[in-house]
Amino acid sequence: MSNFNFGTIAQELHDVQEEGLSFEDKQLTWDTAEDVADIVKALETTKVVHYLKLGGNTLGIDAAAAIAKGLEKHPEFHKALWYNMFSRRLKTETPLSLKHLGNGLMVAGAKLTVLDLSDNALGPNGMVGLEDLLRSPVVYSLQTLRLNNCGLGIGGGQMLSKAILDCHKSSVAAGTPLKLKVFIAGRNRLENDGAKAIAKIFSTLKTLEEIAMPQNSIYHVGIAALASGFKENPNLRILNLNDNTVTEKGAASLAEAFAYTPMLQDINFGDCLLKTHGAYHFAEALSENHNQLEVVDLGFNEIGADGGVVLAEALQNKTNLKRLNLDGNQFGYEGRERVKEIIETFANPNALESLEEDQSECDDDEDEDGDDDDEEDDDDEEDDTTEEVDEDEEYQDEDADEEGDEAYITSPAFTTNMFGANDTFMSAKNVQFVEQATPAKPVTVESFCLSQKPCTIQAFESLQETDKLKAFKNIVEQFTDDNRLLLLIFTTLKCAHLSESSPAALDLAKALYKETVDYAVETKQERRVLNYMLMQLGLLRSEEKFTSPYDLKSCRYALRETLKSNPQFGSEHMRNAFNVFLKELDG
Known part of the structure; x- marks a missing residue:
């Protein structure tokens, strides 16, 4: 006997019988009621409207209110296919437009089975416009919820969770429990806290x-x-x-x-x-x-x-x-x-x-042991940044700001060894940071390299060594394995920290950037070093956030100059990755 999926066949037959209206992908700007007069007329003259497709256009508040009036006449309506329809809108417009559309469905007494708002820059602000709808009887029948690439963030995810849980509670009390089957929410920057909130939806439904x-x-x-x-x-x-x-x-x-x-x-x-x-x-x-x-x-x-x-x-x-x-x-x-x-x-x-x-x-x-070396530190690595919806520039949060370093920096702190060595980085030789050179406590090459904080320009200029690069390398080479690698990275950052105000520091930073990536290539650790450096430079997110002690703008400047002056810098993979992340930040 053939393996027919009768449920799928029944759904396909049902879809064929559906009637609706589509105005998608016209690339129109709908601001006023007059702009959507043809949509409203179609809603008023069409007897049965199961679905309405509006994606690929941009919808304003007054236009949404007019469409909502037309929807009030359609209790049979059950598919809101409203993806990608708020491009180039201010963050104050989207929630009001959504409120209008939701009110139209509530007045109609519609029973939604599909709500698709993907590819709209909603964020927590946009969720405000959805909360009433998501708590209403209109969604007691909801089976598919698509919120892909909506930039919800942690706050938006938590708001979504609470609204759905409230809806479930009231739907159970009404004898028609919410039975959501499909949940799509990719590329939303939910992070751990947002995921925890969403998990409550799954556990409850x-x-x-x-x-x-x-x-x-x-x-x-x-x-x-x-x-x-x-x-x-x-x-x-x-x-x-x-x-x-x-x-x-x-x-x-x-x-x-x-x-x-x-x-x-x-x-x-x-x-x-x-x-x-x-x-x-x-x-x-x-x-x-x-x-x-x-x-x-x-x-x-x-x-x-x-x-x-x-x-x-x-x-x-x-x-x-x-x-x-x-x-x-x-x-x-x-x-x-x-x-x-x-x-x-x-x-x-x-x-x-x-x-x-x-x-x-x-x-x-194949080095199988490599899987264990940094198992405890996997949390601090991420391979790619996500490209969120950026159509609503006024909505974009502080994460996208080059100066908003705390939102991006993701490695715990200088003393945390991400490679899983000792808990305290080089604890045996760790020295106190010297804020500036004084007769009583002059800065030395050793204290510069082994301190846990960046150095002031005065302290840097007080270093007596003529060949500072050689002096730094002599200190670094006293250490082995991950300690040596970390010392290279942070000595580089300390010089890069001063690079915009000191040509000498810039030259050292460029040389040390090269030393670091060369060592990574030599020891076959390109990927982990690349990720860690990107995190320290505020270019790649990780789980734990912290305030960097370094001037990241200056550190990135030194990296850019290194890439410009040294076309053979590191491996091709590392060069390309640095260039891509820096260009993405500039964009």
Whole structure:
């Protein structure tokens, strides 16, 4: 007998029978009631309107009020397809426009099944315009909520959670409990606290079948909260947390949740920094059950060869598997061949996508120990910045301001060794910071290098050594491994801190930037050093925020000058990454 999905067929038949209006992608600016007269007329003259598409235009307050009046006549309305319709609007306009539209639906007594407001720069401010609608009987019937790329932030995520939970409570009291099935909220800067709030929705509703929250700067703490929510949704089929920083800790929480979600068909944890031990957790959790898996994306996760082999073996019995992405990990040549051999035994060996892109430093000598070295510090790394909706410039928060360094800086503090060495950075030789040179307490090369804070220009100029670069290197070379690397990084930053006011400091900063990246290349630590330097320069976010003691504008200036004056600076990958992040900041 054929494997027909009767639920899908019924939905398709239902969709064919739907009637609605579409004004999408006309690239029109609707400011006044007159501007939307044709929409209002269509709403007034069309007997049945199940949906209204407005995306690809820009809607103002008066125009929204006029459309809302037309919607009041349609209690049968159930799909609000209002994505990408507030571009170039002030942050004061969007909430009022949404309030009008929501009021129109409430007056009509509509029963929404789909609400799509993706690609609108809502933020917490925009959520104010949605709160009444989300708490009303209009959404008791809601099945799909799409808020992708809306810039909600932590505050917006918390507001959304509270509104949905309030709606659920009142819907239960009314005898028609909210049964949300699809929740899409990628690229919203939710971070850990926003994720914790959203997790409460999942734990309470227990009806989710699809959850997509990629690119939200969520770390293992937030992932653990979400995993607790996933456990309460046994019918979960599609799960996408791509490009969040899951790490081994988050993978352990998710693996535990997988035991409660046997219906999974499509999982996407690409670019989540799972590493080899995270792969072990996933493999163990997925090996026994989850026979309905069709799509598994675990690409670009720094998984070593053993992790790849274990995953492949765990998926051997998934006869429905159609697509498997393990590309961009650290298998090495032999590891890739081992993985391919196992997948050749699959029911569908063609499920494996390309394994051509490998991030191994050396194909035939994979360093599995590297997965453990910085496991405790994975929380401070993130591979990419998210490109949020920026259409509403007045909405953009302080995170986008070059001078708003505290919002971006994400490594804990100078004394925290992100590489997992001693708790106190070079505690045996740590000296007190010298604010400025005095006869009683002159600054020395050693105190300059080993202090935990930047130096004043007066103290820097009081250094007696003619060849300061050589003197600094002599201090640095007394240390080994991660201590040496950290000392290089922060000595560089201390010189770069002064680079805009001292040509000598700039020259030293440029030389030290080169020393640092050369050492990273030499020791095969480009990725971790790149990420850490980007974080220290305020160019890449991480979980823990702190106030940098350095003049980051000056530090970035020194890096720009280094890149200009040295076309062969570091590796091509590091040069490109620095240039991209600096250009993004300038843009």
